[in-house]
Every structure is written in C-alpha cells, then in structure tokens.
Amino acid sequence: MSDTVLATRGLGMSFGGLRVFAGIDFALARGERHAVIGPNGAGKSTFVAIVTGLLRPTAGAVLLDGHDVTRSSAGERVAAGIVRTFQINTLFPSLTPLESVVLALCQRDKQARPSLRALRRCTAQIDEAADLLERFGLADDAQLPTQELAYGQQRLLEVVLAYALRPRVLLLDEPAAGLSTTQGHALFERLAQLTEGTTLLFIEHDMNIVFRYAQRVTVLAGGSLLAQGTPDEIRAHAGVRKAYLGN
Numbered sequence: 247m248s249d250t251v252l253a254t255r256g257l258g259m260s261f262g263g264l265r266v267f268a269g270i271d272f273a274l275a276r277g278e279r280h281a282v283i284g285p286n287g288a289g290k291s292t293f294v295a296i297v298t299g300l301l302r303p304t305a306g307a308v309l310l311d312g313h314d315v316t317r318s319s320a321g322e323r324v325a326a327g328i329v330r331t332f333q334i335n336t337l338f339p340s341l342t343p344l345e346s347v348v349l350a351l352c353q354r355d356k357q358a359r360p361s362l363r364a365l366r367r368c369t370a371q372i373d374e375a376a377d378l379l380e381r382f383g384l385a386d387d388a389q390l391p392t393q394e395l396a397y398g399q400q401r402l403l404e405v406v407l408a409y410a411l412r413p414r415v416l417l418l419d420e421p422a423a424g425l426s427t428t429q430g431h432a433l434f435e436r437l438a439q440l441t442e443g444t445t446l447l448f449i450e451h452d453m454n455i456v457f458r459y460a461q462r463v464t465v466l467a468g469g470s471l472l473a474q475g476t477p478d479e480i481r482a483h484a485g486v487r488k489a490y491l492g493n
C-alpha cells in the first residue's frame with residue numbers, strides 16, 4: 247500500500263449556486279510527481295487553493311499525513327509543509343535571486359526576517375542559497391535584480407523559492423505557463439531531476455508534459471474526480487478520452 251501524504255475526503259466546492267465539484271476523494275503518495283488535469287473550469291485551481299488553505303471547501307476534508315487541516319490557515323499549512331509556487335508578481339523585482347532565496351531560507355529556519363543589510367551575516371543560508379541556485383541553473387543570474395531575469399528564469403526562481411522550504415508537498419500551478427514548448431519541457435526536465443524524492447502536485451495543460459513527467463494523474467471533469475491512475479491508465483481510460491482528450 248502506498249504511503250499517502252495528502253488526501254481529500256468527500257471534498258466539495260460551490261460558489262453560490264455554482265457547484266464546481268463534489269465528492270472528491272484524492273490521494274497523493276509520498277515522493278510521487280502527480281498531475282491534476284481537466285478541461286478549463288473543471289476546478290483544478292480551486293482544488294489547489296483549497297489544499298493550500300486559500301479557500302475553504304463547502305464540504306469534505308483535507309488531510310495531511312492523516313491530520314485534518316481543513317480549518318488551518320494558509321500560513322499554518324506552509325508551516326506544516328504544504329507549499330505552492332509563488333506567483334510571478336510576488337517575486338521581489340528589485341532583490342536578487344540570491345537575496346530572495348536567503349530570505350526564504352531564513353523563514354524556513356525560523357529566523358527573524360533579517361534586514362537586507364543583515365542578510366550577509368546569514369552565512370549558512372547564503373551558502374545553501376548559492377548551491378540551490380547553481381543546481382537549478384540560476385548561478386549566472388544570482389546577483390542580478392530579479393526584474394532583469396528572463397521570464398523563464400523568473401518561473402524557475404519561483405520553484406526554487408518554494409523548494410527551498412523543503413516542503414512535504416510542493417504544489418505547482420502551471421509552472422510552465424507563458425513558456426515556449428521547449429522551455430516548458432526544459433523546466434520539467436530540471437524539476438524531475440532536481441526534486442527527485444519531493445512530493446510534487448502540479449496542474450498542467452500540456453499533455454506531452456503530463457504524460458512524460460507525471461507518475462500519476464488525476465482527472466477532474468464534470469464536477470467530479472473522473473479518474474486517477476498512471477499515465478498509461480489515463481491514456482487508455484475511455485471516460486477520460488471522451489470527456490477530455492477528445493477521442
């Protein structure tokens with residue numbers, strides 16, 4: 247039996263009269279890369295927002311390692327290890343990637359947030375940040391203001407900032423959005439190599455990326471969890487082909 251790190255039980259969400267989904271029983275195994283797919287409006291972003299505590303579900307529960315976190319705030323969930331990628335507009339444009347990652351590491355290490363001048367005294371975090379940026383291919387950009395980085399490098403920095411917190415579950419909402427197909431594949435190739443062993447849950451529209459990099463896939467469609475399985479199982483699933491893949 248797999249070791250489930252994150253689960254939902256009977257999860258349901260409605261906005262007023264609009265029922266997005268109901269009865270979602272989802273399970274995420276520790277260490278797997280898991281994609282959530284589904285047509286536009288199926289509720290993928292809503293699902294991630296509920297898991298991260300940004301939205302309260304109208305029914306059901308979210309469990310982290312068996313503990314009910316449905317009523318925990320977003321901040322409490324980050325502390326418990328459920329971390330999502332920072333959206334691009336939350337990157338600090340004038341800070342360098344090195345400074346941003348050091349700040350994230352200080353947060354992880356529960357240090358008081360240092361002033362920028364005091365950052366250089368965080369020697370352990372500076373070493374670790376430099377190492378992380380090197381591994382993710384951002385060493386050449388580490389000392390530039392973030393706003394001067396290419397868009398793809400900024401997307402990668404978002405992943406590094408979330409990954410730096412050593413999350414139990416790392417959620418990525420369309421990390422390749424806005425990138426070319428080649429850049430998107432390169433981002434996932436790097437992610438797959440560097441985050442091996444990290445539990446990753448990602449939303450992605452590009453089925454080539456999903457089938458290549460996800461080890462398991464959940465399909466949301468028509469207000470429910472239509473299927474959950476390996477890429478091969480999902481490809482062969484008649485209901486998924488009909489509802490989503492269009493054949």
Ligand SMILES: Nc1ncnc2c1ncn2[C@@H]1O[C@H](COP(=O)(O)OP(=O)(O)OP(=O)(O)O)[C@@H](O)[C@H]1O
Binds near residue numbers: 264287291
């Ligand atoms: N805050 C909100 N208030 C009202 N309706 C909302 C809200 N957020 C989402 N919705 C609606 O809930 C449904 C699901 O939206 P959601 O963004 O979760 O879908 P999605 O699967 O992520 O779509 P996409 O692939 O287009 O990003 C949509 O009909 C959307 O309009």
